[in-house]
Amino acid sequence: MRPGLAKLIMFFLIFCGVNLYSQDQVTADSLEMVYSKTNLPAAEKLKVLYYIASNETDPSTKLRYSQELIKLSKETDSLKYLGYGIYERGNAYKLRGDFGEALQNYFDMAKIANSLDSKRFLAVANLSVADVYSKMSNLEQAVKYYDESIKTFRELSDTSRTASALFNLGDAYLKNDNPNKAFQYFQESQKLFKSINDTMGVAYNKGSIGVIYAIRGENEKAEENIHQAVETLEKLELFDAISEYLSDMSDVYENKGDEQKATDFALMSLDIAKTYGFKDQISKADLQLSRLYENAGDIPSSYQFYKDHIHYRDSVSNVAMVQEMEGLRADYEIAQKQMEVNLLNEKQKSQKIAVLAVSTAGVLIALLAFGLYRRNRFIKRTNVIIEEEKNRSNNLLLNILPEETASELKENGHVRAKKFENVSILFADFQKFTHYAEKLSPERLIEIVDYYFSAFDEIMDKHGLEKIKTIGDRYMAVAGLHSAGDEDAYKLVLASFDMLEFVENAKENQQFPDTHFDVRIGINTGPVVAGVVGTKKFAYDIWGDAVNIASRMESSSTAGRINISEHTYALVKDRFICKYRGEIEVKNRGFLKMYYVNGIKPKQASTS
Incomplete structure (x- = not known):
């Protein structure tokens, strides 16, 4: 190893210290350069990997280095660094909004802390568990684990972590509509952060106190505190906090009646959240923008943002995840009790x-x-x-997965993306879905959607077509992925008529008296790339401009109608009765030619 690089590594290891909370992107970037260009001994590599993972602010990069640290820790039999790696992997999942995965890692970290007999390590695990419960709005469990961690940190005279735990406990109360109690904890943590010159902690405190001022209607104080917080956090490249506080600034300006500035701040928050994959913040910003655009009279944009909000909200906070997290907590606490029982039994057995x-x-x-x-x-x-x-x-x-793709996956362990030149893509969407979703219970809504989507699946099987996925209340299917005939677009349009007929019959038969869904359908034909996404919980999907245009065909359609592009029209015009709608403007695409399919031509009807 070159002397200059060795000195740089030792500088970080000596002066950065082991802190399970701080994040410094500049430090992470510098160490990543050292790590990639230097052949380090295993012991030094463990340290460098830990400092990169702990200081990295991008969740995907943090996850990658955490996985490397875990792998090397197992190879070198280092239980301490295995705990560090699992902890940082949990932090990466928490940043991405994958709270179930985060909680599992923190409980695994707690088991390692018990094996190491480390009170500090266990307190850090408890604090992290509390943070996840706070994110999920489970105040009771959050307070329980915060109290345990704060008690231990005070016993250890750990001012930095005591301040962090007090701040996070205040944030939990703020999220659960108790700003007065939150303010008390923020004031206490602010004193501790200032006593140790913790710039990041002071910035977080200012931002959260600014939120409380906004709730109280003291907008000038709110704006001043949040603005100062964002300035500091921007220097530290803590983008998750920046996204959250930009969203809070949007609330401040909305309360002041400046909806243009409120919209600008919400859009900035959404842009950062999408860039770094912060799901819970994406959901919050989408909801803000839906409300702001509704106030501005832009109903289509408001509706789209609200649909996006529902999608991300459900992906972060769904019943299955809550149940999974409660199961993880129960398993962990049972394991703790079992350890105590085992210890007592061992003492008795020794006699x-x-x-x-x-x-x-x-x-x-x-x-x-x-x-x-x-x-x-x-x-x-x-x-x-x-x-x-x-x-x-x-x-x-x-x-x-399609049969051909499944065979490739079993044989090779992965699937190579493939391009198909002439694929027809269908999107179907229920109108007034959001209206009914707000009024029906989740169980009733799922029962109704399952009824329709199951029927759509049978229709696709009947015509030899391929269902790709469902996205909320949208249904996506294709023709032509694994066949090269001229019948693909024709079959997809026939299936569309079957879907319309099924929905109409369900309404006439009063299958669900409390809902009256109408479906609109859009179809386009063109080249796509198809493949499998991810290595866990993988999904088969397709991409390409043709997919985007098919989506625009659906959003430009009307209830009970099939809207097709000029590419699909060229393939089916001799077999279906089509009506030219003209060139219609669509978002981000300009003007596109569109056609309604009104029925099957008589000759085709007799042979279909």
Whole structure:
């Protein structure tokens, strides 16, 4: 290793210190350069990987370096750095809004803390668990874990982490509409942050106190505090906090009646949140913009932002995740109690070991003989179960991937993206979905949507078409991915008429008296790229300009109608009755030619 690089590494390791909270993107960038250009010994590599992961502010990059740290920690049998890696991986998931994954990592970190007998490490784990519960608006569990961590940090005279925990507890109360109690904790944490010259902590405090001033209607104080917070956080490149406080600035200007500035700040917040993948902040900004555009009379934009808000809100805070998180918490607490019981049992057993040793050996010999006999029977049964599970997994794979793609995935372990030149894409969307979604219970809404989408799936199977996915109340399907015939666009339009007929029959038969859905459909034909996204919970998807135009065809359609582009029209005009709508302006596309498909031409009707 070159002497200059060695000195740089030692500077960071000596002067940065081990802090499980600070983030400094400049430090991370510098160390990434060192790490990529230097062949470090394993011990130094562990330290450098930890400092990169802990200081990195981009969640995807933080996750990548955390995974590297975990892998190297296991290879070198370093339990301490394994705990650090799992902790930073949890932080990366928390930044992305994947709270279930974050919680699992923090509980795993707590188990390592117990193995290391480290009170400080366990307190950090408890604080992180509390932060996740706070994000999920579970105040009761958040307060429980905050109190445990604060108590330990005070015992250890750890001023920095005590201040951080007090601030986060105040933030939990603020999120749960108790600004007065939040203000008390912010004032206490502010004194501690100032006493240790913690610039980042002071900035966070200023921003949150600014939010409270905004709630109280003291807009000038709110604006001053939040503006100062954003200035400092921008220098530190803490973009998740910047996005949140820009959103708070939007609220301040909305309260002052300056809706243009409010919209500008909300758009800036959304842009940062989307850039770095902060799901909960994307949801919040979308909701703000929906409200602002509604006030401005721009109903289409308001509706789109509200749909985006619902999508991201559900991806961050859904019933399944809440249940999963409660299960993780229960598992962790049961494991803690079990450790205490095991310890007590061990003390009692130590008095009886001598007496039981001989009899235990005899029992073990008998069990071994009996075990050998049962082993052969078990192997036979296991082979049958394995074969059944293999068939089951194959069927599940074919249920989410085309057969050709599933075979490639099983054979190679990955799927290579492929380009298809002439694919027809269908989007279908329920009108008034948001209106009914706000009035119906989640269980009732899911029952109704499942009824329609299951029928659409059967229609696709009937015509030999491929369903791609559902996005909220939108249904997406294609024709021509794994066939090269001239019938693809024709089949997709036929399927569209079947979908319209099914929806209309459901209304006439009063299948769901509390809802009266209408569906609009859009179709386009063109080149796409298809492949599998991700390595966990992967999904088959398609991309390309043709997909975007198909989406625009759907949004430009009307209830009970099939709207097609000029590319699809050229393929089906001889077989369907089509009406030219003219060139219609669509968002980000200019003017596009569109056609309504009104029915099947008589000759085709007799043969279809």
